[in-house]
Amino acid sequence: MPQRDFDTQRLARDATHSVSDVVELLDLLWEHTRDTVTTTSVSTAQLRLMYLVDRNDGLRMRVLGKLLRAAPPSVSRLCDRLQATGFLERQPCPESGREVTLRLTIGGKRHLEQIRAEREATLTWAIEAMPQEDRRALATGLAGLQSALTPVDRSGLG
Structure with missing residues (x-):
């Protein structure tokens, strides 16, 4: 193997390890932030769901399941919990009466703003x-x- 290829692979491997270490450190920091910013705590999975809905207002539940790579019952339970906290609302899909769209409530948006800040x-x-x-x-x-x-x-x- 030529030296250049070896150096490129070594640099990529070193960068991957560094990024992985930073991601783990950020995970710990974010976990702390998630639990201390407001009195209402949400799980990591619920927070990820909130981010997706925030970025895709009116997201269909079926599409959310694909994005989360989760089974419909799991997605539904996550949504149930967030709806119970007042962070998420479900609405009938305008194009299909069989589907549901998701939106963050004002309280849900405020919660995300606090965490992001x-x-x-x-x-x-x-x-x-x-x-x-x-x-x-x-x-x-x-x-x-x-x-x-x-x-x-x-x-x-898409």
């Missing part, structure tokens, strides 16, 4: 502590990673 404050603090050159490299690297991870159909619903 706390997370952003934590990240801002950490990034501001980095040398400027590292911040630039991070911004460039994250933009490249996001581009590589994002499918052409950004909605994921």
